[in-house]
Amino acid sequence: MICTARSRGFVRVLDILKRAGGRYVSGPSMAAELGISRVAVWKHVRKIRSFGYEVESGRRLGYRLAGGAAGPLPWEILDGLSTRKMGKRIHYFESLDSTQAYALRIAGEKREDGAVVIARRQTAGRGxxxxxxxSPHGGVWLSVITRPARGGPNTVLPLAASVALAEAIEAAAGVRPELKWPNDVLVNGGKVAGILVDASVSPGGVDHAVIGVGINLDVKAGEISRRTGRAAASLSDHADAAPAIVREFLSALERATDSLDAGGSAGILSRWTGLSCTVGRNISVETGGGTVRGRALCVDPDGALVLDCNGDRRRVVSGDLVP
Amino acid sequence: MICTARSRGFVRVLDILKRAGGRYVSGPSMAAELGISRVAVWKHVRKIRSFGYEVESGRRLGYRLAGGAAGPLPWEILDGLSTRKMGKRIHYFESLDSTQAYALRIAGEKREDGAVVIARRQTAGRGxxxxxxxSPHGGVWLSVITRPARGGPNTVLPLAASVALAEAIEAAAGVRPELKWPNDVLVNGGKVAGILVDASVSPGGVDHAVIGVGINLDVKAGEISRRTGRAAASLSDHADAAPAIVREFLSALERATDSLDAGGSAGILSRWTGLSCTVGRNISVETGGGTVRGRALCVDPDGALVLDCNGDRRRVVSGDLVP
Structure with missing residues (x-):
């Protein structure tokens, strides 16, 4: 389903029920307000319930909203989203192989600039x-399509997206995450979220980039740790915050990409460094060319990690931190 | 099917038949040479025939190879491939949604560095x-996985791949193509091949890049022109050259990426310019930000196209040339 600010029928019914603040609204009055039949109202209510909302109905009373729904539902994200472009068009799926693969397939189309692909669960999620x-039900799995104004390529983008995500989690859930190079978002030492960036390369730049985000919002972290062999964490206490986290993330990401487009990455790099649990530590990085050990000094203007290896400065652009 | 230099059973039978130069080889002698049963030889022959090879069999005579098979068959490509890494591992499919999508899924695995994904036809080929x-049967549809030594990002890669492909077509088919910015390979003004480059972006560089190649080798160019609205061409007279074209392409591409890894792009840019039908012409480029008109002056060191727009120099990194 594609959702935009132009509300779909069931979203308009949902909005009326929300406005009523838990009081009953009669079917005929909703039908009259929306210019649709009472049967259409009833069908919309059925659809609203299918997303997990609790709608009570009573003879002669009508319908009332008794409980909200969890998860990154597009109309909840769009409600109050103040971006210029990012997230104004949301492709929503109950289940999808991979939001990143889907986004990469459609990313070349002009109208998809800024579009977001969300799936409630992924059957072949990619890290x-x-x-x-x-990527079970309960998490936030999404991909954002961006088109760098000057064609990039901007290799600071993965760090910019990590900062945007950490700041969104802090703003919407009140939890302050740490960032681990390259793209991990940690809470209490466990990974709660990760970033993946793919780009279509053109001569001299990129046509578009797709930013993949996975947030372990309300998932079983222990099971993920066991299956991946890496410490995972979950934000289960903040399961209700999914739409707010996504909204904040999209706003922060739009500001960040605007600033990268304008040539400004210094602010992003310094915010990344402030949130980092990597810089200043002795670390080991597994790269394609072997393991590099040293003290993490900083990230350079391109986003690469700079290590001091016994007085030797080494620049690392691709790899994994190992314990 | 994954093919490497370590031959599979049916390829070893095929090699014996090829060595015999059209003469009959008896089943028992092949069985003895390969240390397998006669039933296994017969099963291998059946498999060989399934790829389009003509194998005649005669009572008491055995088998003889009466005709080769068309298309980019992996064992034919591997036979005489002199690269260090590129193409030494080939994932081969009779049919696949998209070689690029498949390659992107596996590209992160270390052992896939240099691997090639080939499909005889694609059901959802992406340009x-x-x-x-x-991407019907008869063309060459493949994707190559590369891992830039220093992490790139190298935005000259699409031009490097175009040059490698043009040179491979000239070497193996005796036809000299022209290159149209950004990634088109033309023969007599029609598009015979195209290049697509996707990269996984890491802070400061890329983890890996996937180079997609489509060659209209033995396909109906008229039908493709009609369906795409763009002039297509086919190399139908050179349908037998598929393995040689791929082999030459992989060798040229490995040399090009080695040279980009070593920081040398000047040679590639000058060869691209030499083959280009874009540089020196008055052109219009449709970009995300509108149409840019001017005289194409050159490609800059990053691969971007530089235009002279009434005395104003404009740098274009993403777009399409329009007539």
Whole structure:
């Protein structure tokens, strides 16, 4: 389903029920307000319930909203979204192989600039380095399509997206995450979210980039840790915050890409460094060319990690931190 | 099917038949040479025939190879391939949604560095800018996985791949193509091949890049022109050259990426310019930000097209040339 600010029928019914603040609204009055039949109202209510909303109905009383629905539902994200472009068009799926694969397929189309692809669960979710990303119901799995204004390529983008995501989680859930190079978002040492960036390369730049985001919002972290062999964490106490986290993330990401488009990455790099649990530590990075050990000094203007290896400065652009 | 230099059973039978130069080889002698049963030899012959090879069999005579098979068959490509890494591992499919999508899924795995994905036909082939790529049986549809040594990003890669492909077509088919910015390979003004480059972006560089190649080798160019609205051409007279074209392409591409890894792009840019039918012409480029008109002056060191627009120099990194 594609959702935009132009509300669909059931969203308009949902809006009326929300406005009523838990009081009953009669079917005929909703039908009159929306210019639709009472049967159409009833069908919309059925659809609203299918997303997990609790709608009570009573003879002669009508309908009332008794409980909200969890998860990154597009109309909840769009409600109050103040971006210029990012997230104004949301492709929503109950289940999808991979939001990143889907976004890459459609990313070349002009109208998809800024579009977001969301799936309630992924059957073949993909992480960095070809790894599987476990994506059950309860998490936030999405991909954002961007088109760099000057054609990029901007290799600071993965760090910019990590900062945007950490700040969104703090703003919407009140939890302050740490960032682990390259693209991990941690809470209490466990990975709660990750970022994946794919780009279509053109001579001299990129046509478009797709930013994949996975947030372990309300998932079983223990099971993910066991299956991946890496410490995972979940934000289960903040399961209701999904739409707010996504909304904040899209706003922060739009500001960040605007600033990268304008040539400004210094602010992003310094915010990344402020949130980082990598810089200043002695670390080991597994790269394609072997393991590099040293003290993480900083990220350079391109986003690469700079290590001091016994007085030797080494620049690392691709790899995994190992314990 | 995954093919490497370590031959599979049916390829070893095929090699014996090829060595015999059209003469009959008895089943028992092949069985003895390969240390397999006669039933196994017969099963291998059946498999060989399934790829389009003509194998005649005669009572008491055995088998003889009466005719080769067309298309980019992996063992034919591997036979004489002199690369260090590129193409040494080939994932081969009779039919696949998209070689690029498949390659992107596996590209993160270390052992896939240099691997090639080939499909005889694609059901959802993808071109630049989210366009559909019509990929019937008879063409060459493949994707190559590369891992830039220093992490790139190298935005000259699409031009390097175009040059490698044009040179491979000239070497193996004796036809000299022209190159149209950004990624088109033309023969007599019609598009015979195209290049698509996707990269996984890491902070400061890329983890890996996937180079997609489509060659209209033995396809109906008229039908493709009609369906895409763009002039297509086919190399139907050179249908037998598929393995040689791919082999030459992989060798040229490995040399080009080695040279980009070593920081040398000047040679590639000058060869691209030499083959270009874009540089020196008055052109219009449709970009995300509108149409840019001017005289194409050159490609800059990053691969971007530089235009002289009434004395104003404009740099274009993403777009389509329009007539």
């Amino acid at each position: 960095r380095m070809g790894r599987r990303w476990i | 630049r800018m989210g366009r559909r790529w019509i």
